[in-house]
Amino acid sequence: MTRGPVDATTTDAWKALTELRAGFEPDLRSWFADDPGRASRFTYQAADLHVDLSKDLITDDLLACLLALAEQVGLEARRDAMLSGERINVTEDRAVLHTALRLPADASLVLDGTDVVPGVHETLAKMYAFAGRVRSGEWTGVTGERIRTVVNIGIGGSDLGPVMAYEALEPFHHPEIECRFISNIDPTDAGQKLKGLDPATTLFVVSSKTFSTLETLTNARLARAWLLDALAEHGDVDPADAVRKHFVAVSTALDKVADFGIDPENAFGFWDWVGGRYSVDSAIGTSLAIAIGPERFGEFLDGFHAIDKHFAETPLAQNVPALMGLLNVWYVNFLDAQTHAVLPYSQLLHRFPAYLQQLTMESNGKSVRWDGTAVTTDTGEVFWGEPGTNGQHAFYQLIHQGTRVIPADFIAFANPAYPLVDTSDGQDVDVHELFLANFFAQTQALAFGKTDEQVRAEGTPEHIVNARVFSGNRPTTSIMAPALTPGVLGQLIALYEHITFTQGVVWGVDSFDQWGVELGKQLAQQISSAVSGDASTARQQDTSTQSLIAYYREKRQ
Numbered sequence: 001m002t003r004g005p006v007d008a009t010t011t012d013a014w015k016a017l018t019e020l021r022a023g024f025e026p027d028l029r030s031w032f033a034d035d036p037g038r039a040s041r042f043t044y045q046a047a048d049l050h051v052d053l054s055k056d057l058i059t060d061d062l063l064a065c066l067l068a069l070a071e072q073v074g075l076e077a078r079r080d081a082m083l084s085g086e087r088i089n090v091t092e093d094r095a096v097l098h099t100a101l102r103l104p105a106d107a108s109l110v111l112d113g114t115d116v117v118p119g120v121h122e123t124l125a126k127m128y129a130f131a132g133r134v135r136s137g138e139w140t141g142v143t144g145e146r147i148r149t150v151v152n153i154g155i156g157g158s159d160l161g162p163v164m165a166y167e168a169l170e171p172f173h174h175p176e177i178e179c180r181f182i183s184n185i186d187p188t189d190a191g192q193k194l195k196g197l198d199p200a201t202t203l204f205v206v207s208s209k210t211f212s213t214l215e216t217l218t219n220a221r222l223a224r225a226w227l228l229d230a231l232a233e234h235g236d237v238d239p240a241d242a243v244r245k246h247f248v249a250v251s252t253a254l255d256k257v258a259d260f261g262i263d264p265e266n267a268f269g270f271w272d273w274v275g276g277r278y279s280v281d282s283a284i285g286t287s288l289a290i291a292i293g294p295e296r297f298g299e300f301l302d303g304f305h306a307i308d309k310h311f312a313e314t315p316l317a318q319n320v321p322a323l324m325g326l327l328n329v330w331y332v333n334f335l336d337a338q339t340h341a342v343l344p345y346s347q348l349l350h351r352f353p354a355y356l357q358q359l360t361m362e363s364n365g366k367s368v369r370w371d372g373t374a375v376t377t378d379t380g381e382v383f384w385g386e387p388g389t390n391g392q393h394a395f396y397q398l399i400h401q402g403t404r405v406i407p408a409d410f411i412a413f414a415n416p417a418y419p420l421v422d423t424s425d426g427q428d429v430d431v432h433e434l435f436l437a438n439f440f441a442q443t444q445a446l447a448f449g450k451t452d453e454q455v456r457a458e459g460t461p462e463h464i465v466n467a468r469v470f471s472g473n474r475p476t477t478s479i480m481a482p483a484l485t486p487g488v489l490g491q492l493i494a495l496y497e498h499i500t501f502t503q504g505v506v507w508g509v510d511s512f513d514q515w516g517v518e519l520g521k522q523l524a525q526q527i528s529s530a531v532s533g534d535a536s537t538a539r540q541q542d543t544s545t546q547s548l549i550a551y552y553r554e555k556r557q
């Protein structure tokens with residue numbers, strides 16, 4: 001039986017945090033100068049992730065208050081409820097068991113009287129066998145040629161995870177298979193991604209939890225028509241056979257997959273207890289499994305599991321996702337942070353911030369708690385970011401000298417995927433070291449800044465001294481790992497899943513529903529006939545929408 005949320009703002013810990021905030025004067029310079037143990041005391045290990053919170057605006061007193069808050073809102077009980085399959089997604093009356101997707105085969109997790117782990121591993125085995133056949137060339141298209149391009153068609157969680165992980169794990173790709181991803185209903189997306197493809201060597205993976213998403217089904221139909229048209233040039237091809245050889249599907253709605261014409265034999269299922277934004281580790285990762293192979297995909301899942309275990313078993317005082325989630329609450333609710341930057345010093349992670357936007361903002365962008373009552377404090381900060389060092393030359397100005405607190409997570413790896421050396425000046429310069437010097441320098445500059453005395457001492461003209469002062473005390477978390485392997489990527493994703501969960505528990509929201517995306521979808525269905533010229537539907541729209549549609553109809557050639 002799911003209990004109502006504890007209102008965090010009524011707890012003693014919240015009162016203590018409010019008092020602490022009143023007299024809070026962060027001073028990272030003296031906190032470090034006076035406390036040689038600060039860096040080691042606030043550095044934690046979770047599996048392969050080395051996480052330094054010492055440049056966050058954290059003190060021992062604050063940490064004690066945040067841990068008390070976690071206890072008083074029942075974080076551990078809620079975590080255990082999630083991990084054991086309680087229906088904590090109350091608005092959809094569902095269990096939340098993405099963590100079951102990465103349990104080892106000998107584990108057991110009983111939901112409604114059935115152990116879900118064997119089903120998870122059966123699906124994985126089916127997906128792995130299929131991926132293996134595509135990789136080896138045994139799976140051929142209708143003309144007998146091997147598959148060279150895999151096109152994932154999906155959107156939201158059925159796209160962002162696979163594309164982010166595909167990009168991140170580029171060094172592990174099969175050398176002869178490229179993946180492409182079609183998500184947007186903007187016809188440009190399908191138009192561009194299909195360009196140049198040979199239908200005979202192209203495989204489509206239609207990924208949709210519900211198999212009813214307008215964008216995905218429209219793009220799947222476009223792809224099917226493109227395939228059949230293009231294959232016609234190869235002579236007499238049976239359409240049903242072509243679809244069977246060139247389309248597979250991933251969904252919880254296998255009946256709808258069959259209605260589309262995809263052979264149920266070539267469909268990979270998952271379960272309603274996996275949210276879309278938590279599904280990259282399910283069969284939604286089929287394109288990724290083809291790209292990196294079953295063994296690497298297994299390592300990816302092991303990475304998630306290592307962090308799940310850490311989250312489940314580590315006392316909160318050392319529990320990295322819990323600590324990072326609690327710190328985020330401190331920043332949002334007590335220091336008025338409205339956004340949170342994620343800055344990977346890894347070009348391979350260039351889609352990671354976009355992936356995290358769905359994970360965090362679809363999960364915690366809520367105004368109502370899981371019992372239907374209004375939230376009692378701000379929720380859901382905006383997550384954003386770009387890889388360093390590109391971001392340094394674009395928006396870091398605002399992080400260094402803007403008026404708002406922007407907590408920032410810096411992510412870096414000790415070993416590069418491409419260890420290039422610049423030899424042009426007669427010296428061997430390891431370019432990864434130049435790169436990492438930037439990573440270390442940025443967090444240092446944000447933490448410690450530059451005083452007006454320092455600026456003056458450099459001979460700076462007085463009238464520009466203030467413009468060149470850096471206040472410091474700008475919070476950062478440094479996350480490092482040995483290398484960006486499939487396992488480490490799984491660990492990073494699971495870390496942010498559990499950070500998101502922790503914040504959701506403190507705020508009392510259902511982090512697993514997404515009702516806020518529905519209204520726009522419904523209206524789009526209603527408005528589409530007006531866009532195509534139905535005057536009576538057009539007249540039912542507000543005057544702004546009417547005139548915008550009129551503009552479109554006048555200009556459209």
Ligand code: F6P
Pocket residue numbers: 155156157158207208209210211212213216276277362514517
């Ligand atoms: O509209 C939001 C959403 O439901 C996401 O939560 C989900 O990841 C995405 O759409 C795609 O849904 P589906 O996998 O069912 O096509």
